[in-house]
Amino acid sequence: MDWNLILQWSFVVALVTAGIRLAVPVLLAVLGEIITERAGVLNLGLEGIMAVGGLAGFMAAYYLENNTAIGTTAEWSAWLGLLAGMLAGMSMGLVMAVLSITLQADQVISGITLVVFGVGVSNFLYRQQFSSLTARVSGMDPYPIPYLSRIPVVGDILFNHTPTVYLTVALVILVNILLFHTTWGLRIRSVGEHPAAAETSGLNVERVRYAAVIGGAALVGLGGAVLTVAQLRLYREGIMAGRGWIAVALVIFARWRPSLALAGALLFGLADSLQFRIQALSQVERGARTIPYEFLLMLPYVLTILALFFRGKRSEQPAVLGRPYRRGER
Amino acid sequence: MSTTAMTEQAESKRRLSPIVASLGAPVLGVVIGLLIGAVLMLIADVDPLEAYKLMLSGALGGQRQITETLLKTAPLLLIGLGLCVAFRARVWNIGAEGQYFMGALLGGLVALYLPHWPRAILLLTMLAAGIVGGALWALIPALLKVRARINEIISTLMLNYIAILFLTYLARGPLQEPGGYLPVSARFDPATRLPLLPGTRIHAGVLLAFALVPIVYYLLWHTPLGFRARAVGSRASVARYAGINVERIIVFVLLFSGALAGLAGIIEVSTLHYRLKAGISAGYGFSAILVALLGRMNPFGVAIASLFFAVLIIGAETMHVLAGVPPELADAIQAIIVLSVLAVDALVRRRLG
Numbered sequence: 001m002d003w004n005l006i007l008q009w010s011f012v013v014a015l016v017t018a019g020i021r022l023a024v025p026v027l028l029a030v031l032g033e034i035i036t037e038r039a040g041v042l043n044l045g046l047e048g049i050m051a052v053g054g055l056a057g058f059m060a061a062y063y064l065e066n067n068t069a070i071g072t073t074a075e076w077s078a079w080l081g082l083l084a085g086m087l088a089g090m091s092m093g094l095v096m097a098v099l100s101i102t103l104q105a106d107q108v109i110s111g112i113t114l115v116v117f118g119v120g121v122s123n124f125l126y127r128q129q130f131s132s133l134t135a136r137v138s139g140m141d142p143y144p145i146p147y148l149s150r151i152p153v154v155g156d157i158l159f160n161h162t163p164t165v166y167l168t169v170a171l172v173i174l175v176n177i178l179l180f181h182t183t184w185g186l187r188i189r190s191v192g193e194h195p196a197a198a199e200t201s202g203l204n205v206e207r208v209r210y211a212a213v214i215g216g217a218a219l220v221g222l223g224g225a226v227l228t229v230a231q232l233r234l235y236r237e238g239i240m241a242g243r244g245w246i247a248v249a250l251v252i253f254a255r256w257r258p259s260l261a262l263a264g265a266l267l268f269g270l271a272d273s274l275q276f277r278i279q280a281l282s283q284v285e286r287g288a289r290t291i292p293y294e295f296l297l298m299l300p301y302v303l304t305i306l307a308l309f310f311r312g313k314r315s316e317q318p319a320v321l322g323r324p325y326r327r328g329e330r
Numbered sequence: 331m332s333t334t335a336m337t338e339q340a341e342s343k344r345r346l347s348p349i350v351a352s353l354g355a356p357v358l359g360v361v362i363g364l365l366i367g368a369v370l371m372l373i374a375d376v377d378p379l380e381a382y383k384l385m386l387s388g389a390l391g392g393q394r395q396i397t398e399t400l401l402k403t404a405p406l407l408l409i410g411l412g413l414c415v416a417f418r419a420r421v422w423n424i425g426a427e428g429q430y431f432m433g434a435l436l437g438g439l440v441a442l443y444l445p446h447w448p449r450a451i452l453l454l455t456m457l458a459a460g461i462v463g464g465a466l467w468a469l470i471p472a473l474l475k476v477r478a479r480i481n482e483i484i485s486t487l488m489l490n491y492i493a494i495l496f497l498t499y500l501a502r503g504p505l506q507e508p509g510g511y512l513p514v515s516a517r518f519d520p521a522t523r524l525p526l527l528p529g530t531r532i533h534a535g536v537l538l539a540f541a542l543v544p545i546v547y548y549l550l551w552h553t554p555l556g557f558r559a560r561a562v563g564s565r566a567s568v569a570r571y572a573g574i575n576v577e578r579i580i581v582f583v584l585l586f587s588g589a590l591a592g593l594a595g596i597i598e599v600s601t602l603h604y605r606l607k608a609g610i611s612a613g614y615g616f617s618a619i620l621v622a623l624l625g626r627m628n629p630f631g632v633a634i635a636s637l638f639f640a641v642l643i644i645g646a647e648t649m650h651v652l653a654g655v656p657p658e659l660a661d662a663i664q665a666i667i668v669l670s671v672l673a674v675d676a677l678v679r680r681r682l683g
Contacts, residue, residue, distance in 0.1 A: 103680065106672075108483070110669075113672060116620060116661065117665030117668075120658060121665075305489075308478075308481065
């Protein structure tokens with residue numbers, strides 16, 4: 001393989017652009033989980049929620065696009081697909097909330113089971129609806145931001161994406177404001193740090209946690225839908241490929257902060273994009289000794305384990321994370 | 331009502347609760363799970379009653395069907411028994427799938443390269459290699475957890491992907507069948523097949539899995555090691571205070587569950603696939619998590635749960651062939667059942683606890 005190719009300017013631009021795009025689904029899931037965990041609930045079901053969100057989004061976009069009676073345009077179908085993904089994520093969040101908050105079931109066990117449930121149900125419904133044909137949606141076109149996208153290099157990398165990318169960046173800022181600069185955020189954090197005190201000051205701990213779990217799951221579902229509707233434009237078995245679990249790890253890496261989540265997700269997007277590029281280059285140069293693609297595909301998973309070496313102090317974790325709240329208990 | 335009567339009533343409730351909680355919840359959970367599964371079938375345009383009937387006859391309708399079900403039970407039971415020990419210690423090994431692959435790989439290497447060894451030694455070496463492969467793969471998250479406090483849920487899960495990709499590479503690369511063009515290894519020598527129960531297709535692996543049930547039970551409830559593992563699970567800080575080496579227990583339960591998953595891996599490839607390739611597991615590592623949970627992390631419960639799941643899987647396969655229903659239905663119903671059991675269980679505990 002000619003490593004000089006990798007260092008070429010155009011290659012770097014393409015690499016970073018794709019890296020940003022690939023970071024988006026994971027980043028949305030990380031943001032959702034940060035909200036949930038800040039309220040003290042450990043929702044490990046992300047992989048399953050993303051799968052359900054991804055399938056719901058894909059199916060909604062597909063049927064809207066192909067149903068002439070309704071007549072929505074491809075663009076609108078895609079947006080409604082994303083909405084469907086969010087709603088599906090919320091219903092999964094509701095299941096998790098009932099189990100972990102109302103019934104006070106073990107959160108680790110509930111989360112793991114939710115993954116198997118979400119992945120199983122999505123695969124079943126997909127196979128049932130689409131049998132063997134590979135259905136596709138038209139997805140979303142890039143929307144170059146006027147003027148900014150014409151800046152050389154930077155314009156290509158930052159301002160020539162589908163709207164989902166800009167939306168996600170906006171959400172990073174919004175979640176940050178929500179958590180640290182609003183009463184709502186204060187409530188969420190207080191039920192995750194000291195629920196008894198929150199209750200004493202008149203908060204309904206259960207209600208705040210319900211909102212945080214369901215609201216967080218909406219973003220996770222949206223992450224799944226962005227991947228299937230706006231990016232890959234298809235659904236297949238195992239399509240989330242561990243992104244939900246990677247997001248769980250990134251929440252720890254990001255120390256429950258949206259800004260660090262952005263950095264962590266970008267790192268992953270870049271690693272993912274790099275392995276895609278090297279694969280593409282390897283295919284161009286047949287006969288040469290190349291890195292087997294399986295080893296390149298391992299990269300994000302290895303990186304996830306390595307990322308966990310860089311984590312903060314235990315005190316940065318929400319104090320009662322994973323522990324159900326029983327009224328009257330200190 | 332007098333105070334004594336009320337206390338008595340509370341007492342009887344409390345005495346009832348272990349029985350209700352240990353038997354009632356799973357049974358009720360299974361019923362609710364099957365009902366929700368029926369709704370899922372209605373969505374998929376399948377008559378649920380017919381479907382469940384088809385499932386039952388497909389899985390238990392005759393000697394051939396029962397044999398298939400028992401063969402399917404073996405990997406679930408083996409992995410589930412290991413996970414039941416790990417989960418008892420609250421060590422969440424969700425990497426059994428990867429450990430299964432590594433067991434299949436190391437055992438498979440013995441099968442591929444040493445088939446000329448005397449049969450008994452060959453088979454024992456092959457099974458031992460499977461055990462070692464699974465245990466070694468579980469050693470990585472164990473060390474990460476005790477040395478660097480890295481959460482085992484994430485590390486074991488990530489290692490699943492790495493193990494599967496590694497075997498995929500080997501099967502199309504260095505281990506590919508000479509002259510072949512499919513991504514599969516050469517076929518194992520017939521000498522590597524496990525002995526069968528005379529006149530049946532039930533192999534030694536099935537018997538081994540069931541034989542391990544009382545052994546794992548004994549380990550958990552009648553040995554100091556089992557006591558320590560359970561103590562770590564009920565409260566690690568107290569266990570540490572009582573002088574238990576928590577780290578050593580964590581390493582042990584991970585190695586133990588990895589070993590059994592690896593054993594399941596080599597048994598499955600040497601009795602069913604006869605080769606190494608990417609598609610050697612039907613998600614057993616994940617189904618077995620549910621088996622361990624549904625079996626209430628009790629070896630006998632795990633045996634019942636694995637039989638039940640095998641019925642579901644074989645039944646779903648039958649439905650796939652006869653009625654065109656996607657076999658993924660089994661996965662979905664399994665998870666719904668465990669979710670229902672979790673819910674009922676928590677409800678019972680809240681009401682009576």
